[in-house]
Amino acid sequence: xxxxxxxxxxxxxxxxxxxxxxxxxxxxxxxxxxxxxxxxxxxxxxxxxxxxxxxxxxxxxxxxxxxxxxxxxxxxxxxxxxxxxxxxxxxxxxxxxxxxxxxxxxxxxxxxxxxxxxxxxxxxxxxxxxxxxxxxxxxxxxxxxxxxxxxxxxxxxxxxxxxxxxxxxxxxxxxxxxxxxxxxxxxxxxxxxxxxxxxxxxxxxxxxxxxxxxxxxxxxxxxxxxxxxxxxxxx
Amino acid sequence: xxxxxxxxxxxxxxxxxxxxxxxxxxxxxxxxxxxxxxxxxxxxxxxxxxxxxxxxxxxxxxxxxxxxxxxxxxxxxxxxxxxxxxxxxxxxxxxxxxxxxxxxxxxxxxxxxxxxxxxxxxxxxxxxxxxxxxxxxxxxxxxxxxxxxxxxxxxxxxxxxxxxxxxxxxxxxxxxxxxxxxxxxxxxxxxxxxxxxxxxxxxxxxxxxxxxxxxxxxxxxxxxxxxxxxxxxxx
Numbered sequence: 001x002x003x004x005x006x007x008x009x010x011x012x013x014x015x016x017x018x019x020x021x022x023x024x025x026x027x028x029x030x031x032x033x034x035x036x037x038x039x040x041x042x043x044x045x046x047x048x049x050x051x052x053x054x055x056x057x058x059x060x061x062x063x064x065x066x067x068x069x070x071x072x073x074x075x076x077x078x079x080x081x082x083x084x085x086x087x088x089x090x091x092x093x094x095x096x097x098x099x100x101x102x103x104x105x106x107x108x109x110x111x112x113x114x115x116x117x118x119x120x121x122x123x124x125x126x127x128x129x130x131x132x133x134x135x136x137x138x139x140x141x142x143x144x145x146x147x148x149x150x151x152x153x154x155x156x157x158x159x160x161x162x163x164x165x166x167x168x169x170x171x172x173x174x175x176x177x178x179x180x181x182x183x184x185x186x187x188x189x190x191x192x193x194x195x196x197x198x199x200x201x202x203x204x205x206x207x208x209x210x211x212x213x214x215x216x217x218x219x220x221x222x223x224x225x226x227x228x229x230x231x232x233x234x235x
Numbered sequence: 236x237x238x239x240x241x242x243x244x245x246x247x248x249x250x251x252x253x254x255x256x257x258x259x260x261x262x263x264x265x266x267x268x269x270x271x272x273x274x275x276x277x278x279x280x281x282x283x284x285x286x287x288x289x290x291x292x293x294x295x296x297x298x299x300x301x302x303x304x305x306x307x308x309x310x311x312x313x314x315x316x317x318x319x320x321x322x323x324x325x326x327x328x329x330x331x332x333x334x335x336x337x338x339x340x341x342x343x344x345x346x347x348x349x350x351x352x353x354x355x356x357x358x359x360x361x362x363x364x365x366x367x368x369x370x371x372x373x374x375x376x377x378x379x380x381x382x383x384x385x386x387x388x389x390x391x392x393x394x395x396x397x398x399x400x401x402x403x404x405x406x407x408x409x410x411x412x413x414x415x416x417x418x419x420x421x422x423x424x425x426x427x428x429x430x431x432x433x434x435x436x437x438x439x440x441x442x443x444x445x446x447x448x449x450x451x452x453x454x455x456x457x458x459x460x461x462x463x464x465x466x467x468x469x470x
Contacts (some may be wrong), residue, residue, distance in 0.1 A: 034352075109351040112407060116344040116351070117269075119410025158424045162397050165404040169396070172347060172407070175354025189393045194425060197432060 013049075022047045022054060026068035031103035035065055035110035062121065065111050070132055072104035079136040085144035085195065089187045092136055093163055094180070100167070101177035112172070133164050141195065150195045163191030248284075257282045257289060261303035266338040270300055270345035297356065300346050305367055307339035314371040320379035320430065324422045327371055328398055329415070335402070336412035347407070368399050376430065385430045398426030 013021060025047035030038055038061045044051045058064035073096065082088050099105060115122030137160040144150045166186045170178050192198070248256060260282035265273055273296045279286045293299035308331065317323050334340060350357030372395040379385045401421045405413050427433070 109354075113348040113351040116348040116407060119344075122408075123410065156424050158401065158420060161404070162401060162425050165400045166393065166397060168404060169400040172351055174358065175350075185393060189391050190397050190429060193432070194429060197428070 018047075018049060018053060019057065020071075022049055022057070022064075023068045023071040025049075026064050027072055027103055027107050030065055030068060030107040030110055035061070035114050038065060040064065062111075062114060065107065065114075066122075069104060069108045069111050072107065073099055073132050079139045081143060085140065085147075085149045086187065086192055088140040088143065089163065089191050090184065092133070092140060093167055093183050093187060093191070096133060096164060096167055097176075097178045097180070097183050100171045105171065105176045109171075134161060137161070137164070144195065151197075154195055154197060159194040162194055163187060166190060253282075253284060253288060254292065255306075257284055257292070257299075258303045258306040260284075261299050262307055262338055262342050265300055265303060265342040265345055270296070270349050273300060275299065297346075297349060300342065300349075301357075304339060304343045304346050307342065308334055308367050314374045316378060320375065320382075320384045321422065321427055323375040323378065324398065324426050325419065327368070327375060328402055328418050328422060328426070331368060331399060331402055332413045332415070332418050335406045340406065340411045344406075369396060372396070372399070379430065386432075389430055389432060394429040397429055398422060401425060 022043065026038070026043045029043050029046060033042075040051055040054050040061060043064065044054050054064065058067055079088060080091050082091055100108070111122075134157060138157075141150070141155045141160060145152045145155070163186050167178060167183065170182055257278065261273070261278045264278050264281060268277075275286055275289050275296060278299065279289050289299065293302055314323060315326050317326055335343070346357075369392060373392075376385070376390045376395060380387045380390070398421050402413060402418065405417055
């Protein structure tokens with residue numbers, strides 16, 4: 001039995017180290033063979049772990065696959081503090097776009113494809129991928145509140161998720177990679193104004209000089225100049 | 236040959252009448268057997284049309300399936316004028332939610348599932364379903380502009396699509412039906428404030444009396460009272 005042997009050949013790992021190894025192996029398998037062909041045994045072999053250590057954590061391959069996708073997507077660590085809400089949102093959604101363009105995106109496509117055809121089964125298999133992104137978005141919003149950039153009364157989970165929903169919608173209907181100008185437009189037209197209430201972040205926005213004049217006094221100068229350097233949204 | 240016989244047994248139909256019959260038959264087939272088992276011949280038989288009349292319009296079953304889903308979703312006719320932007324958005328997105336809960340939703344799930352696994356093929360098969368909803372949303376926004384409810388400079392396709400992207404995201408991750416309180420919350424927290432810039436449409440909104448006091452003078456009274464009757468968003 002290969003699954004018995006693995007445990008002895010590799011170093012003894014426990015907890016999050018072992019979990020990381022299994023989820024990374026699952027993502028690699030998922031990308032190579034797809035969800036329909038994903039086998040617990042192959043993942044165990046690849047991670048040099050016992051099959052029991054997989055089944056203990058994830059009773060089925062769908063649960064394992066969803067955990068692998070969640071594991072690959074940006075979490076709290078990815079929500080780097082850039083000093084402004086716009087910078088943080090751009091950083092976070094660019095991170096998601098990067099993941100969508102790689103193996104995690106292929107794995108997510110396989111998982112979403114299965115959950116579309118059998119939503120009840122997907123529901124039983126655990127929270128949908130995207131929960132870690134929401135946690136990161138909440139952190140970004142909390143920082144913006146403490147900077148005084150936004151009113152906490154404006155922040156809701158649904159508003160925080162609007163940007164990533166549009167990004168995922170683009171991914172589902174057009175595939176990857178999602179072009180960077182789309183990510184920028186999603187932030188400037190939707191994600192940011194939903195939280196700031198600032199209508200100036202529109203695709204038909206005024207020229208930078210005009211923008212600086214009409215901008216509220218509380219807006220930070222670095223945001224205005226960073227904004228002026230951004231490519232114009234394509235649509 | 237059944238496909239030859241059909242043409243003679245039924246009444247001779249042309250143009251949109253024939254197209255309607257074929258797309259309705261395709262949707263029924265898609266719902267019953269799924270995309271993998273969809274056969275042009277079966278659809279032709281069901282629609283009492285010739286196979287040639289199908290292939291002339293849609294070269295493959297994926298193209299036919301996508302056309303059938305587009306056909307089933309709300310179009311311009313569904314964007315009824317309720318007298319307010321909020322009413323129109325609610326009407327439109329409730330229409331989408333109703334479709335998602337029925338055969339069109341199952342058919343959309345099959346089509347999206349396939350396009351997730353092979354985005355290039357889906358791209359070649361035509362515009363993704365959702366285009367008709369966008370056209371209806373544009374009509375709703377145009378009416379709000381002519382009523383003076385919103386500034387045309389705020390309207391972009393991406394903002395218009397944010398609500399339906401969240402709705403579809405909910406459908407993809409949780410299945411159908413999408414509860415009505417989710418539709419209402421999507422309109423009040425995301426779709427409407429993106430267009431009006433009005434931060435009061437938040438999930439932590441004030442009590443109706445307080446709302447009426449703090450509301451801008453230009454807000455119509457009927458909107459305020461309709462709003463007060465709405466269930467509170469669940470999250």
